[in-house]
Structures are given as structure tokens and as C-alpha cells.
Amino acid sequence: MSNTISFLSGKAEARFILAVCGNVSKGNWSLLSHTGITNLFTTSNVTQILLKLSADTTLSWSFYNWAHSLPHYRHSLEPNWTMVHLLTKDRKFIQARQLLEKFALKSLLSSPLVLGPLLNKFPSTNSQVLCWLVMYYARSSYKDALEVFYVMKSAKIRPDLHACSALLSSLAKEVLSDTAWKVFDDMRQLGVVPNTYIYNSMLHVYFMSGKADSAQRLVTEMDAKQVPLSIFSYNILIALYSKKKLHYEALCLQERMKKEGISPDIVTYNSLILGYCKEGRIREALRLFEEIKRFGLKPTQVTYTTLIDGYCRANDPDNAIRLMREMERKEGIKPGLVTYNAVIRKLCELQKMKGVNDMLNEMDERGLKPDSWTCNTLINAYCKRGEVGMAFKVRERMVESGLRLDAFTYMAFVNGFCKTRQLDQAREQLFEMTHAGFIPNYSTWSWLVDGYCTQNNPGAVLMIPDELAKGGRVDCKPLYRTLIRRLCKNGFVDHAQKLLDQMLAKGLPGDGLVYTVLAFAYLREGQTSAATETLNEMVVKNLEISRKIYISVSSSYADQSDLLMFLWAHASEKGLISKKVCRLIENLQKNQAPL
Template structure:
């Protein structure tokens, strides 16, 4: 009888790569050479793991958020005298904890690196900074940055992460201070640096400053803008009504062969409808097709929103149907835009029909759907229907806006509709929805 060959280190690495199930991968890692049920079989020697094995299993477990198991593997690594750990292993673990919003665990791993005889370089500090950014802890990022300078020299990536934290916290002036400090340290700003600042300026609608910075990044620093920079500028220009300039940047992207995504086209479609230039929208859609850019749900929702604002509900429904034919499933936003348009135009019956059709189309109404229809029925004085929707809404676990409930009850009191009033109060009590009616009842 032929003996089964023991698994080699190379073979184990291949098997770990191929195994998609993290639990099975862990079993394989722990027991690469299971002993057969044979009492005469000689026990195998302890398996000689290498750093790649630890890297592969930690990555699989981290992505699956199996953090207890990650800690077990780290404990084994710590006591495996034949393997010398490297910084990248710990950077990966810190990143996984950051994405899971488990910052304290990330800090603990960072602090324990020295016990593995692993030196912390700027890379591990940057990884921890990024974990703090993901968790929205700007103050702790600033504290770490100050501590960091005692051990390593921050690089451009360090400053970019801190700058990004300032921007997403809407502290743009602090981001500029970080940029100035970066220049004082004679660090070359990167594309990420300028992309972050331009995004922040456009977010604050300081588009003129963003345009100047775009020119400076090319002229002074010889850094060419990418699609992300153009996307920020186009969105900012559309927000302040500078549609012609936004379209000009689109043409610049075409000339420079910079690929545009559906998000940029969707922004322009929204702006064209807003500016009353819907006749130019077909040209945008044609260009998307020619450039191989497939419309996504955001694009279709922009079209639906535009047509609803024009009260062209037939065109909006056509787009809704087209989404299904093109393999882009309509989401609650798609339906809610039409529901809102119909209710605003006083077409509550049509809105109710669409609402009832949503589950049949594979899209269940969300809390916004219920609120739109309930508000529309109340505005349309269809109080009996509104009461039914309110009952269904609360049964599904959704909560109506308190101001609208207050108004609804007030309307019922004003017209003396006692039957519907008591039905509504019963629904509110049954659903534990507390309201304040200012002593009217």
C-alpha cells in the first residue's frame, strides 16, 4: 500500500491560495498533514511553516473578520522560532481592524509589534493613521502624528492621510496647514495631495480656488490631474451652475484620453436637466455608449429624476423599464423619485399603484417610500388611504416623521373624522409611536 506523501510547504501555500472558505483554510493551516486512522503509522514531524503561510491565512481570516482566529495565528507566529515576522503582516492586521471599526484592537496590534521583534517604520504608522481615518478619529490622528515624529520621519503618504482626515471632517483650513507643513519639510506633493485638496475645495463650493490649484499642480509641480480630480471639479462646477465649464472639462478628459466613469456622466445629466438643457442629454448618453461606459443605477436615477422634475412621467417609466431590460435592477431610490414626483403633482392614485407594484418588480418599499406615499395621501386629503399606509408602515417597523403625524392628527381633528382618528391613534399606540399633540386631544 502506497503511503500518502506529506504536504510540502509549497503545496500548502498553493492550497491556502485556492481555498475560498476561510474556515476550511484555517483547518488546512492547522493540520496540513492529518494522521491516517492507522495505529501503526508513524507520527509526522511538526510542519515547517514559513512566513507566506502566515500571511495567506491571516489575510483570509482578516477579510472574513474572524479576528479571534487571527489572534490565535499571531500567537502561534510569536512562538514559531523558525519564522521571522515582517512588518507587512501587522500592517495587514491593523488594516483589517480599521475596516471593521475596531480601532482599539488595531492600536493593540500596533503596540505589540515590538514583542515580535518587528521594527515599526513609517509604513506601520501610516497604516494606523489610515485605520484612524476609516474610524473617523481625526483628533487621534493628530495625536499619533505628533508621536510619530519622535520615531520616524513622516512621508508624503503620512501627510496625505492626515490631510484627507481634515477634509472629510470639513476642516479645510487645517488641511491647508498640513499642506504648508508638507512643503516646509521639502516633501513633494503627489497626485493624491492635490486630489484631496481639490475635493475638499469643491465640497465647500470654493470652485475658483480649486481651479487655480489644478493649474498650479500642473504648472508648478508638474503633476497631471487624473479622473478623480476632474470628477471633483465637474461636480463642483455643476453645483455652482457653471455647466459650460464642466462640459469643457469633460472635453479635456476626452482629449487627454482620461477614462470617464458613469458617475461623471450622471453628474452632467443631472446638471443639464437642472439648467433646462434636457435636449443635450441624448448626446451625453450617446457619448457614453461610444466610449464603452455602461450606465449604472446612478445614471438611470439621474434620468428618472430629471424627467420627473419636467413632469414627464411617461419618460420616467420608460427609463424604469429600460433598467430591467439592460440588466440594471431598479433600487428603492429609482421608485422613490417617481413616487415623489407623482405625489407632488397630485397623482396620488398613480403613486399608490406604483408603490403596490414595487414588490412584484423585486424591489420592496423602504421607509422613504412609505413616508413619500403617506405624505402625498395626506396632502391629497385621502385620509382613509393614508391611515391604511400608516398602519402597514408601522407594522413593517418603519417610523413616520413626527411632524407629519402631528399634522395628520390635527387635520383629522379639524374635519371631525372620528372613525379614522381613532384608527390612527390605535395604530400609533399599537406601534409604540409616541407623539406630542400639544393638548389638542
């Protein structure tokens, strides 16, 4: 007998399938395990055997698992898909779902090219299996979940509410509010009638994207369709309104909850308290705290930590520490790392380093290890005090603890070295920052450029782009723009011009902001002809002064309004300012005119 089924005729294969089914029914597994028989199994005849045995799903399942154990055979997509549907049809949902999840990822089931042809095989169970696929993919890959959903839409298969909720929740995590709304609309077109849970998923989408107006429109729709709001609905809305500083609207929702017989829970109050504490409005937050106790709710670590942070934001670290002691003494709630971080941040801001060390010692006694946030706060504090050596010790401990340095860490060191006039070290930190994959912002480069200019060494600034370019570490155009702007700000317009020439020689075009700042710098230095020439270059290059450029330059040189007005008038004559920006300038002039 041959090792492959391909040598069997159609009739022989049919007899083989019937013989296997008969032996499976009788439990003759030892007979089937003969090498001459096991070598005849293919995914095609295994699928047919599964279907022949499907009157008793237990037999199909036993054969499926037995075949899977064979050394020279592996189930492909066809028998896997068949077995899932047979189990589903027999309402063995747990086994079916577990099996589906085992092969879904490696079989690329989310692909329409793979999934589409499978839909004709088991139409009665497609809906359930596809819903499981959506839920499975939604846990790790919203894109795959979307692919399956749109296969369902093309086949006019209505997803169940669990699949809808899972997909919308995955889109919420990715802050894809527009995509979520389209999916929500498509679901309704397929006949899905949203319930409270589905609406809650959409409210979560709008919470993650900070769209309070959209959330309110959704609530209006829920009211119109008489879909009740749950405690989760209210809590997520209150959290959203509090985040957006819409305190009145948040409190109105709290009142509506009470009228509808839904008692606010600790999550409700925590959201309201957080909104006030973020603005340093500790009195309003404490009023809500008293309300919590009056209604018999138990404050959580989140409640206390939020209030402690609120005291810190209100520049009251003493009461923050008092409440920290109270939470443990009265409620038995130990402060967590976030609690300590809030207090340490404020003590660092106030340069109360003894208090900081006390907190760090207390953390150590409790077995709480500083995280990146703690370390960055300490590094920043030491750098601001000019104690860069102490900051480096914290950095060493960070690395030893396996914590990664982030952009904030590098920025703190750049700032610290610039404050102590150690500019070469500051530059090294900046280069190290770019090498680590972080992009320094305008302020970070400004500290270094301002430092060199203070030391009357603008030539050092001219060398920065080429030094960075050696390692291919940074996008040169934004860097040139930043360096030129700061040199102009510090009165080194000739060096700024050299940088622009260097930039152009490398094939990097200057933009409207660079030329506008350069023209103003020439005017400020009394070089009117050079300013005019710069504006003429803008005309030749078809550059214009946009609203954004106008606001940026006006803000940077607000103390030189007369000179700015001369620049805007000169630029307007050359057609460099659009009518829209001209109207903006006129309106601002009217508002600033003396009464």
C-alpha cells in the same frame, strides 16, 4: 495483503514506511503504484513518510504530489500541514504558501480548535506559516484573519510586518477602527515595532472611519518615535482632512511635505481639490489646478472630473462643459462615465433636458452605457417635471440593461406620482419598494400621506398598515409612527388617534414621540381636554419627553412657538420632562427673549 493499514502490526508498518522511503529515493514509482501497496496508504503513514524523507525536501514534495494523485487517497490536514512546514524550513516559500492557500479555507484553519493543536509540531516555522495565514484570510475574511492573529498572540508568536499591515488594512476596509486600534496595541505587546507601513495602515483605518483627531494623534506618535511620514502618509492625511473640510490643516500638511523634501504628487492635489469642490469653492480648487500645471504635474481624469463636478456644484454647468472639452483637446483625456454623470446631474437640476439628451447621445457615440446613477438622475428629473411616462421609459431601459432598481429609484417614482396627484400609483410604488426589500424613509411616506390629506382622503391612510401587513413587508411600529405624525401635521388628529388605537390593538406600544405629537395636535385643534388625556396616558405608561423628542417636535412646529410653550409647561407639570430637558428649554427661551 489487506486493503487497509490497520491490519499491519506496528513493526510491519515501520517496515512499510522504510520500504516506501527507499523506493522513493530510488525513483521506483511504478513499484509503489501497485494496487496492493497504494491501498495501504493512510494520512498517518503518509505524514511519517514525508518526515522520513525531509532531509531532501525535493523527495518529500515529489512523494506528496504522487500520493495526492492516487485514486483512493486524499491528503488530510496532517500531511498538508507537515508538507507546508517542510517546504518553509527548506525556504521554498512560494510553493509552501501556494499549498497552504489551497487547503486553508476548507480545513477551517482559522479556528483555534483546529489551529491550536498544530502549533506544537513545527515550532521553528510556525511564525512564517501563521503570518501567511493571516495575509491569506485578510484578503477575504477579516474575522478569520483576526482568529489566527489571536492564536498567535496566545502562543506569544510575533507576527511579521507584512501580516500586521494586511490585517490592519482588512479592518480598515470594514471601518472597524476600535478593533484595529486594539490589534495595533496587541501587536506592539508582542514585540512588533511599527514602521512607516504599519502606521500608514492605521492612518488608512482612521481615513475610512473619518477620525481626523485620532489620525493626528498617530502622527504625533510617529514624530515622537522618529518614524518618517511617506508620500502615502501625507496623501491619506490630506485626503482625510479635505474630507472633513479641514482645509487649513490639509494645506499645512502640504507645506510640511515640501519642507521635508517630499514633493506633492497628483494624488495630493486631487485630494485638496476634491475637498474644495465638494463645498462648491471652485476658485480655491482652480488655484490648486494652476499650481499643478506650474509644477509640471499632469492632471488626470480624476483631476478634471473633480473640477467639472466642482463647477456643477457651484451652479456653473457652462464652465463644466468647457473644461470637459478642454481635457480632451489639450490633454487627450476622454471624459468617463463619472464625468458625464456630474454634468447630467446639474443639467437635470436646472431642467435643461435638451442638454441632458446631448450628453446622453455623446455617451452613446463613445460606447459609454448609463449606470444606475445616470438612470436614477434622469428618473428623478422626469418625475419632478411630472413626466412620469418618460421616467418609466428610463426604468424599462434600466431593467433591460440588467441594472437593479434601488431605493432611490422607487423614491423618485413615489415623489413623481404624488406631484401629479396619482396617489394610488404612488402607493403601489411604495408597496413594490417594500416588497423589493427597501425600507421607505419618513419623507417618502410623508409625500403619500400629505397627498391623501390634500385630497381630503385621510381614510386611505388608515388602510396602509393592514395592506402592507398582508405581505409581511414592513416593520409596523415605525410605519404607524410616521403615519400618525403626518396626519397630525395635516390637521387630521381624529384619524391619527384611530391609527394609534389600531396600533395598540395589535399589541404595538406607542412611544413618547407619538403621544407628544398627538397631544400637540389636539391643542392645535382646540381640544385641550383630549390633549390632557393624552399626556395623562404618557404618565401611566411611564413615557417621557426626551431631548430628541423635544428638538424634533419643536423643529416641526417652529412657527407655533406659543402653543409649543403651553405644551411643554403642561407636560412639565406632569413630570414628563426631565430636568435636563427643562434646562435646555429655559436656555433656549433666554436666547430667544427680546433685548
